[in-house]
Every structure is written in C-alpha cells, then in structure tokens.
Amino acid sequence: MARKPDYLQTTNYWNVSASMEALQAVRRKLAKRANQRMVRLERSASPITGKAYHVGAYDIAQAELGDRRRFSEKLNYSTDITELKKEIGQLQAFLNAKSSTVSGNVEIEEKRIATLTNLGRDEEGHTPISEATARSAGFYDFISSKAFIYLSEKQVDSEGLQEIYDYYTEKKGLSYEDVQGIVDEYYNRARNDENMTISFREIAEELDALVTDSREIEEEEDD
Secondary structure, three states: OOOOOOHHHHOOHHHOOOOHHHHHHHHHHHHHHHHHHHHHHHHOOOOOOOOOOOOOHHHHHHHHHOOOOOOOOOOOOOOOHHHHHHHHHHHHHHHHOHHHOHHHHHHHHHHHHHHHHHOOOOOOOOOOOOHHHHOOHHHHHHHHOHHHHHHHHOOOOOOHHHHHHHHHHHHOOOOHHHHHHHHHHHHHHHHHOOOOOOOHHHHHHHHHHHHHHHHHHHHHHHO
C-alpha cells in the first residue's frame, strides 16, 4: 500500500494563500517533528564511528537555529507571514533530507562504503580501499579532516590519499594517528606556501621514513 503524501512537508507555502493562523499551525507541527528527529540523532551512535549523527541536515539545522538548540513549538511564535513561510521552508528542507533520520544516515554510510570499496576494482576483484579500512572510525575521521579535504581538492586523483591511508594502516602497520599526523604536517606546509606543488608521493615517502624509524626502534628494543 502506497504511503499517503505528506502535504505538510511537500507543499510550497510561498505559492499558497494561507492565513497567519494556518501557517502558525503548520510551522508548529513541523517544528515538533524536527525537534523529535534532532533528539533521535543526538542519541544515535553510528555503527562505524560510534559517534552521534551530527552531520548533514542536523548541522545545517543547528546553523540556522543559531543560539537556539530547538525550533520553537509555540503556536504564536511569530505573527509575520514572511517569517513563518521562511521557517516552514527550513523545516521542510530538514525533514525531507535523508540525513535527518538515523536510518537515513546508516544508509548513507553504507552507500559510501560500497562506493569506496568499488573504486578502481580490477579484473580480479581487488580494490584500492579494503572494507576493513572503509568501515573504520579512523578512516572516517581522516576523510573528514581539513587536511584531507584541502589536499584532495588540489589533486585530480582525489582517491590517492584514501589509498595511502589504506596501504600504510593495513599493510605497513601504522596507526591512524601516524598517518593523520604526517598528512596534517604536509597540509600545514602546503597551506603556508601557495607555490608549493602538491605531491602525494612526498607524503608516501614521509610515511615510508616513519615505517623505517618505527622498525628501527622495535629492533633496538628487542636488543
């Protein structure tokens, strides 16, 4: 059985002639829904990162709320029709976004993992990013970092840093903190030198040096 259309969330109230009282009622109903969803998101925990889903629609809503944490549920919140229609539009955008629900965020994560693990799949089925890496909390923090975003935007091969992360954590035994630290240092140098040519090879060479140093320390401890 098809779901009944939710006109409260789909009607463009800018194109509808409605009384102030009707708009106030619509805004309050949508505000209650939005506040309930934000509570659920705040109490959620991603199966990958263990963190609450404070991303996407939630972040946008919080930015629009400013000093408020929630949308007002008072019926007489505003008597300005333009202001009412504006907030109704904001509430609809939030509620219609997939990332406004916990299940929607889980689906987004799963699709992201599927995309990452299928990038560059060769004839034998090998991929540049392992599923173990794609499902790790460290990797999510890595691809969300300022360094990753900045350096990836500077390169045509945006998957290069992801492959570097996977290789040095999965194959070379470096920790997330090790890789993030080297990438952060490189990012800081690049950001302070506009003429610097970004090269992921240089990052890999620095990580190779870190692997060598780590092995030498382990050998000294064994002696």
